[in-house]
Every structure is written in C-alpha cells, then in structure tokens.
Amino acid sequence: MKTRYIILSILTAVLALTSCSDLLDIPRKGAIDYDTYYKNDSEIESAGITMYSDVRGWYYNVMLVKNIISDDYYAGGAAHGDNVDMDALGEFGFNSETSQIESSFSGYYKLIYHANVIIGHISPEQSRAAAQAVAEAHLFRGWAYFELTTLWGNPPIVDHELEPSEYARGNGSTEDLWKLIEDDLTYAINSGALAQKSSLNDNTTWRATKQFAQALLGKAYLWMAWELNDKGYYKKSADQLKAVVDSGLYDLFTAGPYGDMRHTAYKMNCEDLFESIRVNDLDNQYDNFDFYGAMVSWRSSGSEMTIPAEICGTGGWGFMVPTVDLLEAFNKYEGANSYRRTETLKTYDELRAMGVVWNMATLSTGIFNWKGRFMSDELSFYGMINTKNPLWMRFAEVLLLGAEASFMAGDQATALQYINRIRTRAQLPALASVDLETIKTEKRLELCGEGQRFQDLLRWGEAASRLKEMGKDYPKMEPNGSVTYVPSGRSVYGFKEGKHEHLPYPFTETMLNENIVQNPGY
Numbered sequence: 001m002k003t004r005y006i007i008l009s010i011l012t013a014v015l016a017l018t019s020c021s022d023l024l025d026i027p028r029k030g031a032i033d034y035d036t037y038y039k040n041d042s043e044i045e046s047a048g049i050t051m052y053s054d055v056r057g058w059y060y061n062v063m064l065v066k067n068i069i070s071d072d073y074y075a076g077g078a079a080h081g082d083n084v085d086m087d088a089l090g091e092f093g094f095n096s097e098t099s100q101i102e103s104s105f106s107g108y109y110k111l112i113y114h115a116n117v118i119i120g121h122i123s124p125e126q127s128r129a130a131a132q133a134v135a136e137a138h139l140f141r142g143w144a145y146f147e148l149t150t151l152w153g154n155p156p157i158v159d160h161e162l163e164p165s166e167y168a169r170g171n172g173s174t175e176d177l178w179k180l181i182e183d184d185l186t187y188a189i190n191s192g193a194l195a196q197k198s199s200l201n202d203n204t205t206w207r208a209t210k211q212f213a214q215a216l217l218g219k220a221y222l223w224m225a226w227e228l229n230d231k232g233y234y235k236k237s238a239d240q241l242k243a244v245v246d247s248g249l250y251d252l253f254t255a256g257p258y259g260d261m262r263h264t265a266y267k268m269n270c271e272d273l274f275e276s277i278r279v280n281d282l283d284n285q286y287d288n289f290d291f292y293g294a295m296v297s298w299r300s301s302g303s304e305m306t307i308p309a310e311i312c313g314t315g316g317w318g319f320m321v322p323t324v325d326l327l328e329a330f331n332k333y334e335g336a337n338s339y340r341r342t343e344t345l346k347t348y349d350e351l352r353a354m355g356v357v358w359n360m361a362t363l364s365t366g367i368f369n370w371k372g373r374f375m376s377d378e379l380s381f382y383g384m385i386n387t388k389n390p391l392w393m394r395f396a397e398v399l400l401l402g403a404e405a406s407f408m409a410g411d412q413a414t415a416l417q418y419i420n421r422i423r424t425r426a427q428l429p430a431l432a433s434v435d436l437e438t439i440k441t442e443k444r445l446e447l448c449g450e451g452q453r454f455q456d457l458l459r460w461g462e463a464a465s466r467l468k469e470m471g472k473d474y475p476k477m478e479p480n481g482s483v484t485y486v487p488s489g490r491s492v493y494g495f496k497e498g499k500h501e502h503l504p505y506p507f508t509e510t511m512l513n514e515n516i517v518q519n520p521g522y
Contacts, residue, residue, distance in 0.1 A: 052276065058104070067454075073321060074323060083319070085098050091494075092494050102506035105509070116158065128193070131193035136194070139184065140208070154174060157180060168514060178227070182224075185213050185216055209273070211244045211273060218401055255269060263378065263388065264280070271396065286385065293313075293386035294383030296316065296369065305356060306356065323367075344448065348477070358477075399422055403442075404443075499521030
C-alpha cells in the first residue's frame with residue numbers, strides 16, 4: 001500500500017512540474033521565428049516595406065555628404081563652425097569619425113541586412129508577393145553595394161545572414177563586389193516580379209520597378225567599364241539604359257516650371273524613376289520628421305532673411321550653399337539668363353527683385369538653390385518635418401547615363417539624340433554633334449544638387465583637379481549682397497590624391513572588426 005502511494009505521489013509531482021514547465025515556456029515577444037513567420041503575404045509585405053523605410057532613411061546623410069564633397073556646394077550654415085562635421089566634408093577634413101559618413105555607411109548595411117533576411121527566409125515560389133519581395137531585396141542590395149563600392153572601394157561582402165563566427169569580415173575584392181552588384185540587379189530584372197507602370201502618366205506605382213533596376217544596372221556597367229578596364233561594358237550599359245528609354249513609361253517633366261518639378265504638387269510625375277514616399281497625414285506628421293528640409297532651406301531661422309511666403313518656406317539653416325563655379329558653368333555654357341539656370345539657381349539680385357530682403361550677414365555666395373527649395377506647405381515644425389518625396393533617380397539621369405554609355409560604345413547618334421532631348425526641355429538649341437565634354441557639362445548642370453557630381457568626378461578622373469581648393473576659404477555675404485571670402489583656417493584642405501578617392505570606414509567598424517583594412521590616408 002505504501003509503495004502505491006509513493007508512486008502516485010511521484011506521478012503527481014512530475015505532472016505538476018510538467019505543468020509549471022509548460023506555463024513557463026512562453027514565446028519571446030518581439031522575436032521572429034523564421035520556421036513559422038513569412039508564411040503569408042501580409043508578413044511578407046511587412047518585410048518588404050522595411051526595406052523601403054531603410055531607403056527613405058538614407059536621404060538626409062547621403063544627400064548632404066555626396067553634394068557637399070563636390071565642387072557645386074559649400075557646407076554653409078549660420079557661420080563657419082556652425083556644424084564641424086559639415087565643414088569637414090566641404091573642406092576634405094573629414095575622418096573615420098565624421099558622423100554623416102558613419103551614418104551613411106551603416107544605413108547601407110542596415111538595408112543589406114534586411115534584404116538578406118528576405119532572400120534567406122522567403123521562397124519566391126510561395127506567392128506573387130513573395131517573388132516581388134525577393135526581387136526587390138536583390139534590387140536594393142545591389143543598389144546599396146553600388147553606393148558602398150563607388151564611395152568606399154572594397155567594403156566587406158555580406159550576402160547572407162551572418163553567424164557570430166562570420167561577423168569580422170574582411171574587405172571584398174573589386175571583382176567580387178561588381179559581380180554581386182551585377183548578379184543582384186540581373187536577378188531583379190529577369191525575375192518578372194518587379195512592378196511596372198501601366199502608362200507614361202501612371203502616378204500610382206510607388207514600388208521599385210523593373211526600369212529602375214535596369215537603370216541601376218546600366219549605371220553599374222558604366223562604372224565597371226572604367227574600374228574593371230573593360231570597354232565592353234559600355235555597350236552593356238547603353239543597352240540597359242536604352243531599354244528604359246524605349247519602354248515609353250518615362251519622359252522629361254513639362255507639366256510645370258522646371259524648378260518646381262520636385263514639389264509635392266508633382267509627386268511621382270512622368271520623370272521620376274524612383275522616389276521614397278511621404279504621406280501628408282496630419283495625424284502622423286512625425287513620420288515625416290527629417291532634418292534635410294531645415295538643413296538645405298535658405299538661412300532664415302534667425303531672421304537673416306525675410307522671404308515672401310509664395311517664394312519658399314522659412315526657418316532654414318542654410319546648408320548646401322551653391323558655389324560661384326557652378327553658376328559660372330551655367331553662364332558659360334548656356335548664357336547668364338538661360339531658362340534652366342534661372343529655374344535651378346537664383347542670384348541675390350533676382351531674389352531681391354522678387355521681394356526677398358536680407359537683414360544680416362550670412363554664409364552665402366549670393367547664389368541660392370531654387371530647384372531644391374521647399375515651399376511653405378511642404379515644411380512644418382521649424383522645417384524639421386517635410387512632405388516632399390526624396391527622389392533617387394529621374395529620367396533625365398537615364399538619358400545622360402545613356403548618352404555617355406552610347407558615346408563611349410561608338411554610337412554617337414544615340415548619344416546626340418539623348419542630349420538633345422535634355423536640351424529641348426532646357427530651352428536650348430539642338431546640337432549637331434556631341435562630345436564627352438558636352439555630356440559631362442550637361443550632366444553637371446541638369447543634375448546639380450542630386451548627389452551625382454562627386455562620384456562622376458571620381459569616375460572621370462577629375463576629382464583631384466576640380467576639388468583641390470575646396471576648403472581653402474568660405475564666403476560671407478553682407479545684406480547689400482557684397483561677398484568676401486574668409487580663410488577657413490585649415491592648413492591642409494582639398495582633395496588629396498591617394499586618399500580621397502574613397503571615404504574612410506567608420507572608426508566603430510575598424511575598432512570592432514580587425515579584418516577590415518582602413519582606406520589609405522585615414
């Protein structure tokens with residue numbers, strides 16, 4: 001009898017312990033179990049949207065870095081020293097701890113991580129949504145690596161989710177990086193799963209399209225022709241870009257003034273290949289929190305300028321100040337009062353005639369970014385919330401890339417056709433012939449302020465000569481429009497060969513990863 005009671009007691013205790021164990025076996029909240037997640041289209045869609053959010057988050061750092069290290073813009077601000085990291089960018093005094101460079105680098109890898117999760121855990125055969133998510137993951141990963149490779153040179157290749165033992169990855173080889181970029185973009189293009197517009201004027205297709213992927217691959221091939229020293233890539237580039245042109249789904253914007261094409265009234269117009277979407281939801285305004293609008297708007301946060309409301313928004317901090325060299329390039333090439341120049345840049349005299357008044361000295365050349373201005377209804381909360389869509393590529397860039405690729409491949413007729421399309425919209429006479437210098441100039445003037453110039457100067461081998469004096473001094477403009485140039489105080493400034501061909505890997509990366517080799521000079 002006693003034995004029976006002992007056994008029953010043991011069984012009762014075991015059952016009680018099992019029950020307690022079951023109660024304690026609670027799934028960890030916030031963690032994704034890949035064995036059960038991404039099994040339906042809703043979960044797959046959420047993964048894809050994460051990548052779009054990553055891309056939108058690039059804009060502030062990436063656009064400021066790539067424009068300020070070109071010959072088209074000074075850092076700007078209230079005065080020299082207002083933002084030491086921005087000054088360092090414009091004067092080529094940046095280093096591995098410059099915050100905007102570090103944030104740009106980590107932003108690209110954040111997207112790569114999310115792309116790798118999708119590629120590693122979602123089968124494109126699951127559904128149409130799954131195939132699209134995987135195709136977009138390849139597109140975005142290829143794009144991120146294009147930026148990393150052209151700006152940093154040989155970043156580590158992370159083409160899958162890493163195990164802890166793989167975290168310390170060394171630099172990727174040039175050949176392997178370009179192969180990864182080509183393979184990713186080719187997969188996306190050939191997948192048949194990317195979105196496509198239904199017509200030229202379709203302004204509802206917000207997802208990354210097949211034509212955007214083709215344009216990126218064409219751009220990559222243009223770089224590969226130079227970096228891999230293989231002229232055969234020029235023809236490959238021209239073919240990809242021609243496919244975008246021949247699709248008939250994109251054209252140059254003519255529905256309003258050239259200088260207004262970026263405004264919210266013309267979001268997702270026929271020229272925009274890809275833009276990040278901002279929804280003007282008054283109940284969720286902080287979803288559009290972004291310093292970029294405040295940073296690049298004309299310096300008026302301290303009452304430096306009085307600006308009529310119909311001209312543009314106020315409260316800006318005055319960074320990204322156009323250089324005199326950019327204005328002179330317009331004047332020399334098209335004439336002082338050309339349509340494209342006056343719709344891209346405004347001078348002190350032109351703005352004064354429009355009712356703008358300067359109340360105190362500012363860090364300015366007396367030249368102001370008109371094409372990139374923000375209107376009053378696009379800004380709120382002192383300019384730190386804006387509703388303008390970040391634009392990543394437009395059809396004009398496709399034509400300019402295509403003109404260069406076609407010219408270098410020996411097809412001058414196509415190059416001329418593309419350039420004359422750009423010139424017609426710019427209200428300039430058509431050319432009878434074209435050369436590489438013309439293509440370069442057209443690209444500088446058409447795309448100024450859109451983050452292309454520095455990488456172009458690198459690829460054309462012109463960065464050292466064009467940027468050697470950047471940082472020597474900075475402009476100070478009095479309320480009457482007179483401008484003087486003040487020495488920056490740097491004993492070493494400007495682009496240095498053997499160093500500035502690449503950006504520095506962030507200090508945190510080199511400190512934590514002993515296998516990554518820092519770029520020379522840093």
